[in-house]
Amino acid sequence: MRVAFQGEPGAYSEEAVFGYFGSVDAVPCESFDAVFESVAARECESALIPIENSLAGSIHQNYDLLLRNDLHIVGEYLLRVHHCLIALPGVDRSEIKKAISHPQALGQCASYLRTKGIGPEAVYDTAGSVKMLKASGTRDTAAIASRRASEIYGMQILEEGIEDNPENYTRFLAIAREAVKPEGEAKTSIVFTLKNAPGALFKALSVFALRDIDLTKIESRPLAGSPWEYLFYIDFIGAAQEETARRALDHLGEYATMLRVLGSYLRYKGST
Numbered sequence: 001m002r003v004a005f006q007g008e009p010g011a012y013s014e015e016a017v018f019g020y021f022g023s024v025d026a027v028p029c030e031s032f033d034a035v036f037e038s039v040a041a042r043e044c045e046s047a048l049i050p051i052e053n054s055l056a057g058s059i060h061q062n063y064d065l066l067l068r069n070d071l072h073i074v075g076e077y078l079l080r081v082h083h084c085l086i087a088l089p090g091v092d093r094s095e096i097k098k099a100i101s102h103p104q105a106l107g108q109c110a111s112y113l114r115t116k117g118i119g120p121e122a123v124y125d126t127a128g129s130v131k132m133l134k135a136s137g138t139r140d141t142a143a144i145a146s147r148r149a150s151e152i153y154g155m156q157i158l159e160e161g162i163e164d165n166p167e168n169y170t171r172f173l174a175i176a177r178e179a180v181k182p183e184g185e186a187k188t189s190i191v192f193t194l195k196n197a198p199g200a201l202f203k204a205l206s207v208f209a210l211r212d213i214d215l216t217k218i219e220s221r222p223l224a225g226s227p228w229e230y231l232f233y234i235d236f237i238g239a240a241q242e243e244t245a246r247r248a249l250d251h252l253g254e255y256a257t258m259l260r261v262l263g264s265y266l267r268y269k270g271s272t
Helices: 012-021 032-040 060-068 103-108 110-116 126-136 147-152 200-209 243-253
Strands: 002-006 025-029 046-053 072-080 084-087 098-101 119-122 141-145 156-160 169-176 186-194 215-222 230-237 256-266
Touching: 002 012, 002 032, 012 025, 012 046, 012 072, 012 169, 025 032, 032 046, 032 060, 032 169, 046 060, 046 103, 060 169, 060 186, 060 215, 060 230, 084 126, 084 147, 098 103, 098 126, 103 110, 103 119, 103 141, 110 119, 126 141, 126 147, 141 147, 147 156, 186 200, 186 243, 200 215, 200 230, 200 243, 243 256
Parallel strands: 002 025, 002 046, 072 256, 098 119, 098 141
Antiparallel strands: 046 169, 072 169, 084 141, 084 156, 186 230, 186 256, 215 230
């Protein structure tokens, strides 16, 4: 089985691929767009994308890509993220003036970098920052990435666990061309739009409250081409095929100008 992820070998997304799927062929992609394209074009059977981090928030680009592509969410996975400060072999911590990494990783280590007097610089990927650092041979620069990335590229770890908060988790979504019908405790992700009218969002959310459906995530995104109008992304407990959820979605359809079920899937219950 071929599973796409964004980044270089050693990226946290690759670690999540193996954690969720087990022994598969993990296929690195340069961008999130390329990840979605690889599944849509049948180059990969599935993909794993980060959707939110407990410290840095949502990855908005992937919300937009979920809407633009005709793919389905088929699973979720939580990864505990341990960031390492990585440098060339033989470099001392006192030499480091700058740290390079993905913007999300830099944001998750912002307080650490500030207190250490290290300037952040964003690059395209965590593991990619280690690859770039090795190629450049720069001694006053460190990368922020995983222990595995350090091992893959033969670098040294100056400090481990540099994230600002130990409760640092990234939630990933598994996507595929075909939807699944989960058996067990499920979660459903939807996206919808509403008319800009008083009480519109209240009415939309009430369809879940009236049926005691637990909402686990609400996210709004600008609707491209329609200034000051928004898309609403919601996760709720239950499968779209269940009668209670189906009635709630039918009720929501009375208010929504657009409604799409992005997928129903098993709720992640693994150890965090």
